[in-house]
Amino acid sequence: MYAILDIETTGGKYNEEGITEIAIYRFDGHEVTDQFISLVNPEREIQPFVVNLTGINSNMLKNAPKFYEVAKRIIEITEDCIVVAHNADFDYRILKTEFNRLGFPYKRKTLCTVELSQELIPDMESYSLGKLTRALGIPVSDRHRANGDALATVKLFKLLMNKDSDKKIIKNAVKIEKKSKMSSNLKTIIEDLPSDTGVYYIHDERGNIIYIGKSNNIRKRITQHFTNKNSKSKKIQTLVASVTYEKTGSELIALLKESEEIKLNKPILNRALKRNKFTQGLYSFRDDQGYINLRIGPIRKNENPITTFANRKGGVSFMNRMIEMYELCHKLCGYEKTENSCFNYDIKECAGACIGNENPEDYNKRVEALIAKNSYENKNMILIDRGRDIEEKSVVLIKDGVFQGIGFFDLNHQINNQEILESLITYMDNNRDTQHIIQSYMRSNKRLKVVDLNK
16 A cells, blocks of 8 residues: 655755645555645745745645644554655655654655656656656646645556566565555455456565466456465465456456566466467468468467467468458468369359469459558557556557557547657567467457557
8 A cells, every 4th residue: 555645845944844735645556545635834934935836825824734633644544555755755754854743753664756767767858746747748737736746646656556567566565564464364355356357466475476367357367266276276375465466457458467577577376488379370472473372380480470379270260261351362371282273263252363363463462461450560550458447548559560568548649749658658578479469469359449650
């Protein structure tokens, strides 16, 4: 659990400042569960430059509660939380100073979004909250007011959690949870999980991730882990102390995150990703007459297939649809070995490429259209799918035919601006696994929106 906050102060000498406004959002890693926003009477003068910056003046604070009147609420809303702030050292120091004046030792773990941003989004021009959110396309209202800045920090922190492929943020949060909070009661763990699409992380009592999985229904899948009798499930049931998760909305995003994060984190109960998750590929070649031939065959080490399939049955099923859709010749697709015309020519469903009756240029145009549709080689495009909530969309970025990574956006200008788009992306490895995942998903999901960035 996190308490994401922002504090406005009077300014002045070090450790003599007073709080003029505070905003705190209690955040469970997915959504805000509580909030507290209040002006505070600092019982001291506000520096003129601060008045000009924030717009908060002494008249506004005459009837505001003094710090001791809001202290209990602050303790309650930050209880068992990691305090998150942009420049956390400053905000945490101010809070501790105010509590020290009351004779109360206030202690919380802290997390700084400046430091996280520098690590997870390197090479930004500036890491000030205003410039950073502008570069990332995050809308901010009431800049230099506690509520506006705290809300912007919530949005920034969500983006940073998504970019944290090594899961350092989650693992550290689990480690500092009190043991009493980490229930070994499997039923209790299940009750806290959503029935949504996403990636889940099973932790041991030290906070280490021991298993990563993906599901279209996280709660149902964890229930299966906790009730199945196979050896892997029994190990999970013995070692599990807690389960965390990340909603993705999109199954494509969940598949890509799972693939990437298993490789990065190497959980002890994840079997090594099978090298042969896809065993068959679609390949092309030109024959002596100039016709493009297509073949489904085993994956070849030094050749890039047009697209891949989990097994031969899937490849043949795909080719059957493509032959009908693009009016292709059975013989040139490897279905018939004959010196004469193919069967489809005899029933007038083939234009005769098999015996040279159809011009190679005309036939090849249809084959090239099939290849272009099912391969993203040399393409610049984004794939847009569901987001984690109704207002959000997910995005997969491909540049020059190479998978770059994934991200989320809720405003169109975030993807229309190339710089903002690339700063939102969590970059991932491009490999055969990701190519297979993306191509398979593109084939089977007609509602996936594909945007050509060259147009």
